[in-house]
Amino acid sequence: MTHRLPSFVRTTAFRLTLLSAALFALSSFLILAFVYAASAGAAISRTDAVISDELEAVERRYTDAGINGVNRYILQRTAGGSDFLYLLINPNGRLLSGNLNGVPVAEADPDGWLDFTYGRAPVSDADEDQSSRRARARLVEIGEGYSVFIGVDFENEDRLIGRLLRAILVASALVIALGIFSGVVVSRRFSRRLDAINTVSRSVKGGDITQRAPRNGSGDELDELSANFNAMLDRLEELMHRMRNVGDSIAHDLRSPLTRMRNRMEDALREGGNQQSRQAALEQAMADSDELLSVFNAILSISRIEAGERRDSFKVFDPAPLVADIGELYEPVCEDSGHSFGLQVEEGLKVRGDPNLVSQAMANMLDNAVKYTPESGAIQLRLRRHSDGRAEISVTDTGPGIAEADRLRATQRFVRLEKSRNQPGSGLGLSLVKAIADIHHAVLILDDGPGDVEQHGPGLRIAMIFPLVAKKA
């Protein structure tokens, strides 16, 4: 078994906070160390300067008044208590005057400098230990074998620097502790919010797609993550819902022709019948299966279009030649069905999309018009520019039209309005047009046509209005 750290320690937030705390502690430590080095170094060089000055004064005395003058000077200086430490030593090593009990035991450097400790009687602040004070001094022979020892007690500075050092260490420790503490707090907070998202994704994985990640409305990264996550779930849910619908619709729309086909074949088998009736039954079955295939193909096309597979192949093009070509393809059909066919094409428009799909949408719109317009009607295919520059492709017929209440349903899958039940076709033509419009972000409008012609109805106008193509900067 591996020992597991508390969960917040494993979070990214905690690690990041800890890292920044460590960096902060390191930099503050470096700064304080610099301060320490600077102040301690300064204290020592100041001490040396003071000692050298005093030594000069003593040497002047020696020049002026000889060894006795020096002795008097030291006695005088030490009488009232001095910051300096003095010793005057005769050639035999005896102490003549000074305020120390003896030459401290310490190694002097070649210039005579030495660091040492000494004890002295407590003066006023009894709480401080006086038995071992730090000092620095210089031992120099001034002449005739006499040596003078001049020192400065820097125990006070030393203690100050010591306190400074301790303060620095404590401060650094405090910074690190604070860093860890805030790391814990921040990561706990961060983890709680991430946990909420994780919980949702786990339950979605478990099958409950209705769950959504909580949002706090702050608009920060986590809030945005939740928003995107939720949007993704919305899309997934919609797709799942749609898929279920498609499944139902396929089952519904394929079952009846399949059943019909099966019954027909069963009849033909049972009745035996003559060659001719069997032939007829077979042909009918083939026609049924062709219809099934066309439904099937339409479903596949719609699904693929809706999945947005082809959005990668979108390009910007002028729809005019496309519209003219489809017009050329359909004109004979319209005229042979006894309709007049009008084609109006405005050039120089721009559409962003898949030309094949746009052609297919027009073909479906025209198929629809040809199928539903009673004889001697009129069908018009038109490409025009909206005042705001958008391109609109429309097909208008003089057929029965679609009642306003049915218009929304007409573009849904497998909805064949009652009146048209007896017409052949997959019932998917307008759904396909809708899917193609959607993938192009085009608006699909179903509207009344030119008005009632010979009591056939108001006619139908289907228009796809494409969004403006942004000019490339």
Add this chain to the structure above:
Amino acid sequence: MRILIIEDDRDAANYIRKGLKESGHVVDHAADGEEGLEMGRSSEYDVLVVDRMLPMLDGLSVVETLRDEGVSSPVLILSALGEVDHRVEGLKAGGDDYLVKPYAFAELLARIEALARRRDPEAVRTKLVVGDLEMDLLARKVVRGGEEILLQPREFRLLEFLMKHSGQVVTRTMLLEKVWDYHFDPQTNVIDVHISRLRSKIDKPFEDALLHTVRGAGYRLQA
């Protein structure tokens, strides 16, 4: 014709084989990509029918490999993937035609026969002749029995395709794909109407009909 079918679905393969044999062709069958590649390499076929999704080695790789090795027999790719991009992939891999499942057998047969014909050095021909119908591809002129027939540009292309495949069945889908370059099936009989217009120009004023309707399949131009 010798035809090789590379198709892993046994039922589909048997169905194609039976149909093609009845139409007088010699048919070999390979059930996976590697076997198909081996057979395609080792003997000369007039047409290869290759399913796109195959075990061992996928159909496009089979075609690519055969092309790399210099096998030039025309290839018809069968696939359930029918988007334009998929077709383009198929043709790029070295396929000559692309048929989307499900298809009618008549469609398959018509396309196989059209492919076999394509091997003729047709590109250099500037004149097409079917019976007393003549087409001059350079002058863009059509003459039948000495009389010039005026055609719209699209009618000209339609007739050109029919004449290039004279004697063969040409399906409506083939016409829509090759003459109009549309890859979807209209719900109305658009092609029939165009054919009947063409017929009224090239056949009606004359005694013998050249443009025949083949029931359940398509059309055939034949003297």
